[in-house]
Amino acid sequence: MPLYHPEATNHQVAAGDPVVGRDAIIRDARGFFTAFPDSTTTLEAMHQDGEWVMIEWSGGATWQGEFAGRPPNGKTFQLRGCGFFHIVDDQIRFQRGYWDRAGWFLQLGIAVE
Structure with a gap:
């Protein structure tokens, strides 16, 4: 069974508009x-209340491929954030995440707009 419901919504608040639909989320x-x-992502904490799961995470990576219409520059980043998941019948129906876009882009050398 796929992780996301076909009509799931993933709203990463710092990224802007929600992404709707499993295919779009996968893309x-x-x-x-x-x-x-x-x-890499490290799970710092996880809490569950019925159909809702909340996580705190930390992670990072190296910029090695095209991103935001820009070529890679080899810079690394470290971030912390949290996510909220509504899970029904073993599939994510809704996801919302919070993390620091300005701090992430600063580490990558991208101007924050």
Whole structure:
């Protein structure tokens, strides 16, 4: 069974508009992992309340592929954030994440707009 429901929504608040639909979420993830193939994430804490799961995480990576229309520059980043997941019938229906876009882009050498 796929992780995301076909009509799931992933709203990474710092990234802007929500991504709707499993196929779009997969495309987004592929784009990220193409740009940052050595990405790591450490689960710092996890809490569950019924159909909701909340996590705190830390992670980082090296910029190795095209990202945001820009070529890679080999810079690394470290971030911390949190995510909220609504899980129904073993599939994510809704996800919302919070992390520091300005701090991330600063580490990568991208101007924050």
